[in-house]
Amino acid sequence: MSARILVVDDTELNLKMVGSILQKDGYEVITARNGFEALEIIKTSPPVLxxxxxxxxxxxxxxxxxxxxQTLTTAKIPIIILTALSGVDDKIKAFDSGADDFLAKPFEPPELRARIKVLLRRVSESETVQSDIVAGKVIAVFSLRGGAGVSMLSSNLAASLSQIWGNPAVLVDLAFMxxxxxxxxxxxxxxxxxxxGRSPANEIDIDLINSVLLRHGAGVHVLASPRRPEDAEGITAEHVNRTIGLLRTFYHYIVLDLPHDFSETTLTGLDNADQILLMLAPETASVRCAANAMETFAQLNYPPERTTLILNWPFKGKGLPRAGIESALKKQIDVVIPYAGEAVVASIMYGKPSALQTPLDxxxxxxxxxxYLYSxxxxxxxxxxxAGEGLKRVKERARTR
Ligand SMILES: Nc1ncnc2c1ncn2[C@@H]1O[C@H](COP(=O)(O)OP(=O)(O)O)[C@@H](O)[C@H]1O
Ligand SMILES: [Mg+2]
Structure with missing residues (x-):
């Protein structure tokens, strides 16, 4: 298949001229007559340039x-600005807006050809160098009712994922309040x-994120919620969306500790999730909240397999039976986390997730x-x-089970 190049110009003649040069060189040419059309076309036919x-x-x-x-999927497409404007200011403006190259009209076809070649060669070189760009998995831990163990599970998952795979995992706290x-x-x-939140959403880049992440010795990086609720004022859904998108290209695992609401930022977290771990405790209010959450997920057209039900026992003693909960929710509970009493309390008191403190307990x-299951x-x-020591432990336990 020949490489596809997108040409955007509002003048038909220009489209034809540039198009015919490129076609002669064996490129597939797609055209758009304005910016909006271009953005639409790119979604279905991503160009190489x-x-x-x-x-x-x-x-x-x-x-x-x-x-x-600014859009993650198009951020790396090489861009040439081809324009009748030829002043130095215009060139600077082009580079400031993120263009890779600039060519003034009228232009000589061989020059356009040469510039395209150079840009495409640079991309293919950097692709081999940047093979460490990853497709991170976003795991959202959620419950509409507090106290079900969302923070307990999300912090432990992030810690374990980094211990298992030998790479930092990131824990993103979206409970801004x-x-x-x-x-x-x-x-x-x-x-x-x-x-x-203090930066405009469209200016968030990986350097900013890097400067804000807190780093735990065990390989967990944390994007913490603000010190005081009022400090959360500037954080919008767009901030969340862009941040998760960026983290995804640098971390294999992004674990979201979500608040117990359907605010816009929470929904953005859920929209971005590859997997949603919906938690509930064995009590009526918690089951009701899980039912409401599942109903909302259905209205949002989340595929049913995205959601996994986790029953957690944050308290000791009597609770609703699993079978009763499953029939009320018309969904299987995938995992039951037993009440762990002292172990969790101690881990919370000392700020050490159980999975780090006592991976053998x-x-x-x-x-x-x-x-490991959600890896x-x-x-x-x-x-x-x-891969880390955690993987050895997981394998060993699987062997002796
Ligand atoms: N399986 C468990 N065994 C014992 N205590 C638990 C368990 N899960 C959670 N807890 C405790 O329950 C409380 C609520 O958990 P937390 O993770 O803060 O809930 P959430 O983030 O959903 O509000 C915490 O004090 C936590 O230590
Ligand atoms: Mg919490």
Missing amino acids: AILDVMMPDMDGYTLCQLLR NGQSALLMDLPLRNTWADV PLGAFLEDLA KEDHKQNPPEN
């Missing part, structure tokens, strides 16, 4: 270029989501096995060479 005119009605080429750069992830990991609140081991299939099938 884009050539943008600047002066177009509705959306100029600079704006289109910026939009492409009262999240305590950093505390659960015994990390001082040097930076938080508030620092992300029953709860720590259980949570570590759970983290990426390609990891399970081809474990990376640098």
Whole structure:
């Protein structure tokens, strides 16, 4: 298949001219007459390179270029600005908006050819260098009712995933009003989501995220919720969306500790999740909340297999029977986490997730096995060479079971 190049220009003649040059060179050419059309076309036919005119009605080429750069799926497409504007200011504006190259009209076809070749060669070189870009898995832990163990499970999963696969996992606290992830990991609140919220959403980049993440010695990186509720003011759904999108390209596992609501930022977290672990405790209110959550997921058209039901026993003694809960929810409970009493209380008091403190104790081991269960299939099938001690423990337990 020949490489596809997108040409955006509001003048038919220009489209034809550029198109015929490219076609002669064996490229497949797709065209758009304005920015909006371009954004639509890109969704279904992603090009290897884009050539943008600047002066177009509705959306100029600079704006289109910026939009492409800000969207994760299009951020790396090489862009040439091809325009009748030829001043130094215009060139600078093109590069500022994220273009890779600039060519003034009228142009000589061989020059356009040469520039396209250079850009495409650079991309294929950097693709081999940047093979460490990953497709991270987002695991959202959620319950509409507090106290079901969302924070307990999410912090333990993040800790276990990093111990199993030998790579940092990131724990993202989206409970902006009262999240305590950093505390659960015994990390001082040097930076938080508030620092992300202070930046315009479209300017969030990996350097900002890196500067804000708290790093735990055991390989968990935490994006903590703000110190005070009022510090959360600037954080929008777009901030959350962009941040998760970026984290996905750098971390294999992104675990979301979600608050007990359907706010816009929570929904953005859920929308981004590859897997939702819906938690409930064996009590009536918790079951009711789980039913409501599942109903909302259905209305949002989440595929049913995205949601996994986890019954957690955060209290001792009598609770609703599993079978009764399953028939009320018309869904199988996939995992039951037993009441672990002292073990969890101690881990919370000392800010050390059970899975880190005592991976050999029953709860720590259980949570570590759970983290393996929700790991990426390609990891399970081809474990990376640098996999951690956790993987050995998981394998050993599976062998002796
Ligand atoms: N399986 C369990 N055994 C014992 N205590 C638990 C268990 N799960 C959770 N807890 C305790 O229940 C409380 C609520 O858990 P938490 O994770 O903070 O819930 P959430 O984040 O859903 O509000 C915490 O004090 C936690 O230590
Ligand atoms: Mg919580």
